[in-house]
Amino acid sequence: MGTVVDSSNQGAGSLPTNKKVSVIFVLGGPGSGKGTQCANIVENFGYTHLSAGDLLRAEIKSGSENGTMISNMIKEGKIVPSEVTIKLLQRAIQENGNDKFLIDGFPRNEENRAAFESVTGIEPEFVLFFDCPEEEMERRLLGRNQGREDDNIDTIRKRFKVFLESSLPVIEYYNSKGKVRKIDAAKPVGEVFEAVKAVFAPAVEKVAA
Ligand SMILES: Nc1ncnc2c1ncn2[C@@H]1O[C@H](COP(=O)(O)OP(=O)(O)O)[C@@H](O)[C@H]1O
Ligand SMILES: Nc1ccn([C@@H]2O[C@H](COP(=O)(O)OP(=O)(O)O)[C@@H](O)[C@H]2O)c(=O)n1
Numbered sequence: 001m002g003t004v005v006d007s008s009n010q011g012a013g014s015l016p017t018n019k020k021v022s023v024i025f026v027l028g029g030p031g032s033g034k035g036t037q038c039a040n041i042v043e044n045f046g047y048t049h050l051s052a053g054d055l056l057r058a059e060i061k062s063g064s065e066n067g068t069m070i071s072n073m074i075k076e077g078k079i080v081p082s083e084v085t086i087k088l089l090q091r092a093i094q095e096n097g098n099d100k101f102l103i104d105g106f107p108r109n110e111e112n113r114a115a116f117e118s119v120t121g122i123e124p125e126f127v128l129f130f131d132c133p134e135e136e137m138e139r140r141l142l143g144r145n146q147g148r149e150d151d152n153i154d155t156i157r158k159r160f161k162v163f164l165e166s167s168l169p170v171i172e173y174y175n176s177k178g179k180v181r182k183i184d185a186a187k188p189v190g191e192v193f194e195a196v197k198a199v200f201a202p203a204v205e206k207v208a209a
């Protein structure tokens with residue numbers, strides 16, 4: 001597949017159709033509140049929310065040939081090969097009229113990160129990182145009640161391990177590039193959103209004293 005990267009388009013990315021988009025990666029452990037806060041950001045700042053997990057679950061439901069493989073990986077808390085997830089993300093971006101996207105739960109490992117960058121040419125504007133202790137995330141996941149096959153204690157433990165071993169290094173990578181905006185996600189939803197708003201609100205110019 002051909003990758004079209006317009007080198008004059010500094011900072012923003014290009015997809016193979018050459019649609020120029022601005023992307024924010026929304027990362028954090030399972031249950032840290034990514035989906036909840038993305039809904040708030042959509043309402044207030046005009047982004048389109050793309051959850052990698054939601055796209056994978058929709059792919060299972062659609063009866064796709066990859067459905068069984070995806071379903072087995074989600075039940076084990078494993079990360080689906082990036083070519084599958086990236087195809088779903090690319091399609092969702094191309095089908096949408098918006099040019100501003102929150103990509104939630106992706107990239108989850110180095111393979112996700114490197115493949116997305118080389119296939120799409122997109123670099124995130126920044127990474128929103130929801131930092132939350134495991135005990136709190138566990139409590140939230142066990143109370144989520146969305147009927148998810150992976151919200152059971154065995155799979156939750158596996159997901160935490162994958163987060164520490166594979167996803168945190170991606171956050172570290174972006175941190176070393178100065179791109180991470182870390183949020184204390186252990187607080188109540190409204191307080192977390194206040195911190196999120198401070199990241200999205202346009203910088204106020206400092207007035208010289
Ligand atoms: N700040 C918060 N305090 C308490 N519960 C929360 C908070 N944010 C989200 N939740 C709840 O925790 C669960 C997981 O949140 P969700 O947004 O689905 O997280 P993620 O997408 O990171 O897994 C949901 O039931 C949600 O309502
Ligand atoms: N980039 C991604 C995102 C999710 N997934 C799979 O989908 C599962 C659920 O992801 P999710 O983002 O919906 O989960 P939460 O962090 O919202 O609880 C993960 O545990 C992985 O099995 C993946 O394989 N690759």
Ligand SMILES: [Mg+2]
Binds near residue numbers: 034035051105
């Ligand atoms: Mg989620």
